[in-house]
Amino acid sequence: MVVFIVRRLVISACVLLVATFVVYTLTALSGDPLADLRQDQTAQRAQKIAERTKLMHLDQPVPLRYVTWLAGVAHGDLGSTRTGQDVGGLLSQAVTATLQLVLAASVLALVVGIMVGIVSALRQYTGFDYAVTLGSFLFFSLPSFWVAVMLKQFAAIEFNNWLRDPEIPVQVIVLVAAVAGLAWSAIMGGNLRRRALAFTVAALSAGGILTYLSLTRWFADPGLGFAVILVVSLASAVGIATLVAGLRNRDPLYAALAAAGVGALSSLALNSVLADPTWAVIAGLALVSVVVSAGIGLALGGVQRRRAVTAAVLTGLFTGGLIFFDRFFQAFSGYSQRTFGRPVSTIGARTPNFTGGFWDLTWDAVSHIALPSMALLLISFALYTRYTRASMLEVLNQDYVRTARSKGLTERSVITRHALRNALVPLTTLMAFDFAGMFGGAIITENVFGWRGLGVMFRDGVMNVDPNPVMAFFIVSGTAVVVFNMLADIAYAYLDPRIRLT
Template identity: 60%
Template sequence: MIVFIARRLVISFFVLLAATFIIYVLTAFAGDPLEDLRQDNSPQKLTKIAERSERMQLDVPVVLRYLGWLGRIVRGDLGVNRDGQALAPILSDALSATLQLVLAATVLAITVGIVIGIISALRQYSGFDYTVTFAAFICFSLPLFWVAVMLKQYVAIEFNNWLKDPVIPPVVIGALALLGGLIFGALTVGDRRRRLVAFAVGLVVSGALFTILSVTRWFADPGLGTPLILAFGLATAVGFTALAAGLQYRGPLYAALAAAVIGAICSQVLGPVLADPTWLEIGGLLLLTIAVCLGLGYALGGLQRRQAMTAATLTGVFTGAMVFLDRMLQAFAGFSASVRHRPVSTIGARTPNYQGDFWQTGLDSAGHLLLPTLALILISLATYTRFSRASMLEVMNQDYVRTARAKGLPERTVVLKHAFRNGLIPVTTMMAFDLAGVIGGAVVTENVFGWRGMGFMFTKGLQEVDPGPVMAFFIVTGTAVVVFNMIADILYAYLDPRIRLS
């Protein structure tokens, strides 16, 4: 493994070196960096041209300019742009904005897409499978700029207007209830009668839920409350136990249920701490939650301690996330009033000069992230759903899966322990490229939503024929591609022990 990593690092170094030379030369010959100054009619025109020419070393051959840039990179100096501004802080700000914008969307798209794809593969030729396939093809075909504009219009402008009087019209309630019934029916396995019963239950439950939300004007002053947090936590405990160990084992189930109950109780006990916390305190509470849940799993797990620790930890983290969401929702009314009842923003990364407590500033950031995150998720989700479905179907038809079933192993064991890991191998390659692409930003999304991230820095450098920002962008993204692809190769060996890297 060490030899493999060393060989890959050496090869990648020379590939990056050659690529930097090509990119630098292409950028330098992409246009005239003095074009805007040549059209300047001010008396200082010649002085400005001389200063920029000296700063960019335009009197030096491009190869020597590249060698000078390479020497500065070796010393850790990114240099300056054509206006004399240091590139290091510009790159830092752009990278921070890009990670805020794209990282959450990419992680959510990967997680949700793989889960939906696997469920679709396990329910092949069912109503759910056909629905997911149809929706995936639609999302995959949508142009990103059109999705972004539609989200601006309906999820931001129209939704903000609706929040002034959040009453759901009966027609909309009926449509949402019908959608809920269809989802329930599609997720149900069995004959037609069973699916019709599930459809009816989903229709009634969804209709009642949205009617209650409309009558109580929940969207004007939202919140979850301890009873709902406890209900979600208990339901999650059952689900995670079924996945990790199986409901026939009581130890893991008791540990997960205990984690949910303790999390709901702590939502009240920790009220003063959560009134206006810091991210450091939130991180500390997360680590404490994990430690307590691991202890519960170890103490109550019995012979299934490993599975109990997994189920309890996942349940505790999920319950903690529900408590976090509840606190955010409780602060929504005050935040909405402070931004003139326009909580969902259409442009920028934050409200200028906005001052608020921890939860209000978090809502401000979330309001700016909502639209670009949704736009990126809708496009990326389709790819991961279809790819993971195809990979899982291929694995489920392998001989070793049929052998595992023939041995009488439970379906949960067959899917999670035998098929799931091997089904992730092809998806891992795509994940590596996407995670590396996160660093490069999303040019279209940044332009539509007014984010000044890596994509903006790159396009601006190209438009101004300034190699400095372009090369800073390329160094970061090129290194990210090399690193994530190497991580993907290492993960291959972890997911499938038959793969040996030497």
């Protein structure tokens, strides 16, 4: 393993060295960096040209300029832009903005896309499968700039206007209820009677919930409350226990239910702690939740102690997340008032000169990042969904899966312990490129939503014939590609023991 990593690092360093020379040369020769100054009609024109020529070393040939830049990088100096700004400072700000923008979208697309892809493969050629296929192709084919503009118009501007009187029209309630019913009937599958029952229950539930939210003006002052936290936590405990150990094993189920009950009750005792916490306090509460849930699993797990601990810990963390979002939603009304009734933002990463407590600052960050992340999420979601479905279908037809079923293993064990692990092998390459691409930024989305990230930094450098910002971008993105591809190779060996790294 060590030999493999060292060899890959040496080869990658050589490749990056050659690539940096090519990129630097192409950028330097792509135009005239003095073009704007040549049109200057002031008396300082000659002085400005001389200053920029000295700053960018334009009196030297391109290869010598590259060597000068490389020597500076070796000493930790990324140089300056053609206007004299420090590239290192710009890079730090751009990396922070890009990671905030793209990380959440990539993680959500990965988790949700894989889950939907698995269900789509298990429900092959059903209504749900056809709906997912149609949606995936639709999302993947939509132009990102068009999606971004539509989100700004309808999910920000129109939604902010609607929040002044958040009453849901009856036709919208009927439409959403019908869509929910069709979706759940497709997911449940089975005969016509089962589908009709699923449609009815889902449609009535969705319609009833939306009617309640409309009558109580919930969107103007949202919150979950203890009753919702308790019910959703108990339901999640049943679902998590089913995935981890199956409903036949009662001890993990009881441990998960106990963790959900304890977590929901703790929400009543944490009001003062969560009034204005810090991220350190939130992390500490999450750690306490893990410890307490693990203790519950050990106490109630019996012979299924390991699975009981897993189910209890996952349920405890989920319940803690519900408590967090409950307090988060409760702060919405105050934040909306401070932003003059326009809580969903369309420009930038922060509201200028905005100050406040923990929840206000969190709302400010989320309101700025929500729409651009959604614009990026749709395309990645479609990609993960299609790849996961194809990979799962290929694995489910393998001999070892049929052997596992013939041995009497439950369908849950066959899917999670045998099929899914092998289906993730080809997806690992896609994950590596996707996460490495995060560091390349999202030029179109950043431009539409006014984010000063790596993509905009690269665009400005190319347009201004300014090699130093372009090279800073290339170092970050190129290094990310090397590192994540090496991690993918290591993950191959973990997912498939037949693979050896030599």
